[in-house]
Amino acid sequence: MGTIGILGGGQLARMLVLAGAPLGVEFKIVDTAEDACAGQVAPLIHADWRDFAALEKFAREIDVATFDFENVPAETAQWLTQRTQVFPNPRALATAQDRLAEKTLFRECGLGTPAFAPVDTREDLDAALRAVGAPAILKTRRLGYDGKGQFRLKSANDADPAWQALGSDSHGLILEAFVPFECEVSVIAVRGRDGDFRTWPLTRNWHSEGILAVSLAPAHVDDAIARTAFAHARTIAEKLDYVGVFALELFVHKGELLGNEMAPRVHNSGHWTIEGAVTSQFENHVRAVLGLPLGDTSALGRACMLNWIGELPDANAILRESDAHWHDYGKSPRAGRKVGHATVRARDDETLANTLQRIGEALGRQAQVQPAVNALR
């Protein structure tokens, strides 16, 4: 079937390998960390993103390159296109790496966003606060993830501490209006090399301290909202000539959708598709980048994904349930680090709510499961 090279060797690469292996696909991983967890399941090359000698060897050994990590330098992705096929294309990667370019693209595609303004100097921040208003969030344009590189401003009086926290970032900043959204949802979508476009059912997400804590799918959201979200994802994918899986993160505010960000890769809010859909996001990404037919994205009942952040809880609370699935990424525990997840699946809302409640009580994690339980009842 071919060999896929993955830039980045975290849990996303690991789950791509686990999905591709039954199809007979082989993998080679590159990561800057020697102990990257995908190295436990596929050959790992330990190299810097600008180690072109190592990347040359990597490119010779693969049929196509893809990413588990969007912050690979765009020049490295561009350099690779001279040597092998690269999906998604570097232009899509570069757009998704920059919050300003990304939000500008959303608007060009007819998707609204929170009010925003670029900030490069302390004076820009005052002007942006006048334009956008408060409360607001100051974010680094690049390299932010899981709530890192963000500062929340309650009022214009917080401009000094916000500038102190982030003003030294050399890639520039963006100020966004704080949106008191009703809920957060994401579209997990895939586009094949032939332009075939599919979405999984819309996913509802809850974050804690900027990090995804829980995903529920299909989201209990008005059908018209879901259809609009899918149409936006398709427009964006076609505009970028995107190939592979991506996630479009959206806020639902006053019944309207606002674009927050896109991830040019398989995404944490799509982990439920491993057991909860006919074809997982990981398998469809593998299929897409190799030019194979895409698989069915329908849901198999209802699914809820619980993220394990910092450390793993007691696996038995999951394993003793009849339709709950444990994932340990093989990473060492560290505060704020995603070390695993579980997906709980059920035929109906009530069964899923009851199982989640039982798991929450067994693990002393009632607060984590409660929003999903409430949404199901």
Ligand code: AMP
């Ligand atoms: P991000 O890294 O931009 O996805 O931000 C992480 C989380 O912070 C989001 O999933 C939201 O829960 C929250 N957040 C980010 N931007 C905004 C905003 N403009 N208004 C309200 N909440 C936000």
